[in-house]
Amino acid sequence: MTKEDKLIRKEFPVFENRNVIYLDNSATTQKPPCVLKAVTDYYEKNNANPLRGLYELSLAATDAYENARAAVAEFIHAPEPADIIFTRNATESLNLIAYSYGMHFLKEGDEIIISVMEHHSNMLPWQQVAKATGATLTYIEPDKDGCLPPERLEEKISEKTKLVSITQVSNVFGRENDIKAMAAIAHKYGAVFSCDGAQSVPHMKVDVQDLDVDFLSFSGHKMYAPMGIGVLYGKKDLLEKMPPFLCGGEMIEYVTLEGATYAELPHKFEAGTVNVGGAVGLEAAIKFVNRFGWDLIESRELDLTRRMMDGMKEIPHVHIIGSDKAEDHHGIVTFKIDGVHPHDVAAIFDSYHVAVRAGHHCAQPLHKFLGVMSTTRASLAFYNTEEDVDAFLKALSMIRSEMGYKD
Numbered sequence: 001m002t003k004e005d006k007l008i009r010k011e012f013p014v015f016e017n018r019n020v021i022y023l024d025n026s027a028t029t030q031k032p033p034c035v036l037k038a039v040t041d042y043y044e045k046n047n048a049n050p051l052r053g054l055y056e057l058s059l060a061a062t063d064a065y066e067n068a069r070a071a072v073a074e075f076i077h078a079p080e081p082a083d084i085i086f087t088r089n090a091t092e093s094l095n096l097i098a099y100s101y102g103m104h105f106l107k108e109g110d111e112i113i114i115s116v117m118e119h120h121s122n123m124l125p126w127q128q129v130a131k132a133t134g135a136t137l138t139y140i141e142p143d144k145d146g147c148l149p150p151e152r153l154e155e156k157i158s159e160k161t162k163l164v165s166i167t168q169v170s171n172v173f174g175r176e177n178d179i180k181a182m183a184a185i186a187h188k189y190g191a192v193f194s195c196d197g198a199q200s201v202p203h204m205k206v207d208v209q210d211l212d213v214d215f216l217s218f219s220g221h222k223m224y225a226p227m228g229i230g231v232l233y234g235k236k237d238l239l240e241k242m243p244p245f246l247c248g249g250e251m252i253e254y255v256t257l258e259g260a261t262y263a264e265l266p267h268k269f270e271a272g273t274v275n276v277g278g279a280v281g282l283e284a285a286i287k288f289v290n291r292f293g294w295d296l297i298e299s300r301e302l303d304l305t306r307r308m309m310d311g312m313k314e315i316p317h318v319h320i321i322g323s324d325k326a327e328d329h330h331g332i333v334t335f336k337i338d339g340v341h342p343h344d345v346a347a348i349f350d351s352y353h354v355a356v357r358a359g360h361h362c363a364q365p366l367h368k369f370l371g372v373m374s375t376t377r378a379s380l381a382f383y384n385t386e387e388d389v390d391a392f393l394k395a396l397s398m399i400r401s402e403m404g405y406k407d
Helices: 003-009 033-046 056-075 090-105 124-133 150-156 179-188 236-241 276-292 294-313 342-351 364-370 386-402
Strands: 084-087 111-115 136-140 161-167 192-196 215-219 230-234 252-255 260-262 318-320 332-337 357-359 375-379
Touching: 033 056, 033 276, 056 084, 056 276, 084 090, 090 124, 090 161, 090 192, 090 215, 090 230, 111 124, 124 136, 136 150, 150 161, 150 179, 161 179, 179 192, 230 236, 276 294, 294 318, 294 332, 294 386, 332 386, 342 357, 342 375, 342 386
Parallel strands: 111 136, 111 161, 161 192, 192 215
Antiparallel strands: 084 230, 215 230, 252 260, 318 332, 332 375, 357 375
């Protein structure tokens, strides 16, 4: 383990407390003490219901919450903090778009375009919108190596298309889509563009103004923050005309027995008592990422991905899903093994203290498109090491023999 490895690993006590090679980072990441301390400090020193009280403790809670919002806006280069809506996770953010925008601004004869590779969170809400409104849901297909050329969208889109929603990085292929080009195509036809950033925001610099997306959704827990905090970025003109997703306390301006007027952005979309602790934890996670910097994070993850894929290519009966180039995977390596079910693969890995993910990864239509029912996925973070990868490869080389095959 290098000096740099040791410096980074010290930030994650789970690796000192448990014997685990953790390679399920696309599902959720481990949390550094600075994030946990920020959450604990908030609850120990500033805990109160924000936005409601005029006393000192409530004002401190409000400041903590709004400071976190400002940090998120700066992190993804949003024009202003009011463009940032706090949610529970990327799934809730995508549902907010579907129900507050899709259900109210789409109608029969309109078209929604998504890709076959979408996570269920960016597919099921649009299926519901299409059923409820009479809009048509159209799918574009990637190549078998995970490439989704912008021209594929250009071939399908028309004046009837009102919304396009595409993931920036596939949670199965790990491949980055050209979101900037796709957003430009959507806007050329007058359509709104929504981007699922759940797998991109934790691993690369994302600039919503440069991409010119209308919406961006992501989760905090995939980038070292606590579970239960997510983000929706939206362009102000769209958010202002959208009705609330949830109704109740704090998201109102004035209520009568006959109706209500709603609070200004962003509070219109944040009904009830908000997750200040989660927001504070997300701000701490952003500071943590910024401290190490994207150059280091991306280079480490690419080097580890290359080492993993090079080793896998030397093991018989192992087939990597998607591109054979490490730079196309962004730390996500999904694979299948001849004759061994992914659940057995994951169980054998666990016997070697290696944590990987098995199943359809909330992407069943993509697996059907690829002609496989399920797969195994190893996903890296910058705190992983060459030793982790080597342990993974050693266990991988034993799986077929553990199942009784004589290779």
